[in-house]
Amino acid sequence: MRLPTLSAKESLILELLIGAREMYGLELVAASAGALKRGTVYVTLGRMEDKGYVSSRRESAPPAAGGLPRRIYAATPLGRQVLAAWTVAASRLKVGFAR
Amino acid sequence: MRRPGQWLRTAAARVCAAQTMERLIDPIVADLQTEHAEAVQGRRWWRTAWTCARGYAVFWKVVTLHTVQSTPRALWNGMAADGWALGRTMAYSLVGFIALTLLLSAPPMVEFYSRIPNALATLLLVPQAMPLTIPIALPLAIVCGMWTTRVSPPRIGGVLILAILAMLLSFAAMLIVPHANQAWRVVVADELGLRGVTNSLPKGMSEMTFSELAAGSHEYDVRGFPETAHKFRRTYHLRFALPAATLVLSLLAAAIAGAIRGRAWRLVVMVLSFGLYWVMLAFGELNIHLAPVVSVWAPNLVFTAIALPILKESSDRGRSAGVEPGSA
Numbered sequence: 001m002r003l004p005t006l007s008a009k010e011s012l013i014l015e016l017l018i019g020a021r022e023m024y025g026l027e028l029v030a031a032s033a034g035a036l037k038r039g040t041v042y043v044t045l046g047r048m049e050d051k052g053y054v055s056s057r058r059e060s061a062p063p064a065a066g067g068l069p070r071r072i073y074a075a076t077p078l079g080r081q082v083l084a085a086w087t088v089a090a091s092r093l094k095v096g097f098a099r
Numbered sequence: 100m101r102r103p104g105q106w107l108r109t110a111a112a113r114v115c116a117a118q119t120m121e122r123l124i125d126p127i128v129a130d131l132q133t134e135h136a137e138a139v140q141g142r143r144w145w146r147t148a149w150t151c152a153r154g155y156a157v158f159w160k161v162v163t164l165h166t167v168q169s170t171p172r173a174l175w176n177g178m179a180a181d182g183w184a185l186g187r188t189m190a191y192s193l194v195g196f197i198a199l200t201l202l203l204s205a206p207p208m209v210e211f212y213s214r215i216p217n218a219l220a221t222l223l224l225v226p227q228a229m230p231l232t233i234p235i236a237l238p239l240a241i242v243c244g245m246w247t248t249r250v251s252p253p254r255i256g257g258v259l260i261l262a263i264l265a266m267l268l269s270f271a272a273m274l275i276v277p278h279a280n281q282a283w284r285v286v287v288a289d290e291l292g293l294r295g296v297t298n299s300l301p302k303g304m305s306e307m308t309f310s311e312l313a314a315g316s317h318e319y320d321v322r323g324f325p326e327t328a329h330k331f332r333r334t335y336h337l338r339f340a341l342p343a344a345t346l347v348l349s350l351l352a353a354a355i356a357g358a359i360r361g362r363a364w365r366l367v368v369m370v371l372s373f374g375l376y377w378v379m380l381a382f383g384e385l386n387i388h389l390a391p392v393v394s395v396w397a398p399n400l401v402f403t404a405i406a407l408p409i410l411k412e413s414s415d416r417g418r419s420a421g422v423e424p425g426s427a
Contacts, residue, residue, distance in 0.1 A: 026130050039127055039157035043164060046122040056122075067102050067132030068125055 004051065004082045009036060009044050014053060014083040017075040024070050045073055053079030103135050103151045104128040107158055123165060127158050177253065185257040188237075188244030192265070195236035203228035215290050223283040227305075229272035234345040235373060237265045238352035242369045245356035252414060255353060262349035269342035281306040304334045312338075326387060333384065333391040340395045344376065347399045351406040357413030376402065 006014075016031050017023060025045065029036045036044070048054045055076050058069045075083075104127075111124045131154030138147040178186045204225045212221045241258060284300050307315065316331035352369055359365045376398050383394025 024130075025126050026134075038130070038153075039161035040164065042123050042126045043161060043168075049122065067136055068108075068129035070129040070133060071122075071126045 004053075004078075004085075006053075006082055006086045007044075010048055010053065011083060011086060012036065013041075013044065013048065013073075014075050014079050017054065017073060018080060018083065022072045022074045024072055028073070048079070052076055053082060102132045104131040104154060104158065107155070111162070119165065119169075123161060124158075127154070127161060130154065131158070177257075181254065181257075184245050184254060185261070188240050188258070189261065190240075191244045192237045192240035192261070195240050196232055199232035199236050200225065200228045203232060215287065217286060217290055220283055220286040220290070223279045223286065226272060226275050226279040230269055230276065230341050233265055233269040233272065234341060234348055237262060237345060238348040238369060238373075239366070241349055241352035242356050242365045243362075245353065255410065255414060258349060258353045259346075262346045265349070266342050266345040269345050270339075273338045273342060277302075277306050277308050304331065307334075309335065309338065329387050329391060333395060336391050336395040337380075340399055343396075343399050347402045347406065348372070348376070350410060351402050354406045354409035354413060357416075358409050372402070 012032060012035055013028060016028055020027075020031075023031070025041050026038070028045075029038055029041050045054060045056070049056060053076060054073050056071045056073045059072055060069075108120075108124060108128045112120055115124060131150065134150045134154070135147060138144075138150050178184075204227070208221050208224050211224065212218075241261075245254070245258075281300070281302060284306065288300055302311065304312065304315075312331050312335040316328045316335065319325075319328035319331060351372055355365050355368050355372075359368060379398040379401070380395070383389055383397065386394060
């Protein structure tokens with residue numbers, strides 16, 4: 001059985017999404033304080049969507065100033081579960097190394 | 100009013116899959132348009148320009164990254180879906196290239212090593228075979244690897260990409276050969292104790308770089324030796340035409356694979372094509388009244404003119420019939 005993996009960026013994205021419920025890509029970039037980059041955040045989000053960690057939808061109302069509707073991202077139950085499991089694992093490893 | 104990024108999105112939609120558009124291209128363009136609209140509303144014109152520039156830079160960065168990351172997987176999936184015709188062709192061409200290079204370079208290497216046992220000098224004999232073996236190995240591999248497969252546009256595209264890569268490799272070999280040849284002569288001169296006689300070894304045409312060949316042809320023109328100048332120019336053009344032959348002969352091979360029934364007949368026709376190519380080159384070499392650029396490039400042009408219509412016809416036939424027209 002292959003265990004779900006979680007990279008540092010994916011973990012950060014999940015933490016931000018769980019905290020805010022739903023966010024645009026640029027909001028994630030702004031909230032990450034430079035850890036996430038414009039454009040490449042969508043590559044990571046696409047990968048996370050393939051893994052089932054996040055879901056996305058197009059914003060329902062068109063933007064007030066026109067243009068393409070943006071995508072909004074949210075963490076899925078699987079994503080929350082994986083983040084929780086990795087958080088526990090990381091905290092136990094820290095304790096183990098500290099001894 | 101055309102919004103920024105709209106033409107990028109239209110261009111990307113022609114080549115990108117729907118999922119890539121939905122997950123990657125549209126969000127980036129949407130961000131660009133949203134930020135641009137905010138800057139315009141705020142009448143911050145410098146920010147408008149900066150937003151556009153940054154948005155376009157992000158777009159190209161992400162497209163490049165995505166292309167690099169997804170191309171190997173897409174190629175693998177494409178080759179698997181294609182019955183591994185392209186994979187077979189690549190494997191056969193590698194084996195053919197190694198076998199032909201060994202076949203051409205082994206006899207002189209063995210003979211040379213038996214007289215002067217210098218490993219470096221012996222290895223320096225290998226590169227000169229490569230500009231000949233690459234244009235032969237890939238077309239033969241195409242004829243063998245594309246057996247029992249329909250000549251379809253994706254396969255032609257795959258053959259084209261392989262042929263272009265092989266052509267670039269052949270051209271790289273052409274750049275290396277003069278240096279390898281000269282290095283060999285220097286090592287041999289050292290071995291024979293001749294370096295004390297002269298500090299520099301005069302180069303023959305095989306050891307000259309492109310610039311040296313061009314300078315040499317000009318010098319012999321000025322000195323009044325047109326035949327020698329002709330040889331220099333011919334050698335110069337051959338160094339471009341032979342790598343280009345890789346592409347031309349590969350297209351011809353794909354045309355033969357699609358048009359001719361019977362594996363043995365395809366190989367026979369391909370080998371005869373090689374023979375005809377070299378005969379045309381030899382004819383050009385003997386006929387000094389023909390301009391070098393014409394005599395050297397004529398075989399490539401003739402074979403391209405033969406290959407393209409056959410390839411198109413095979414492709415159209417295969418597409419409409421839904422069967423494999425060239426299968427044995």
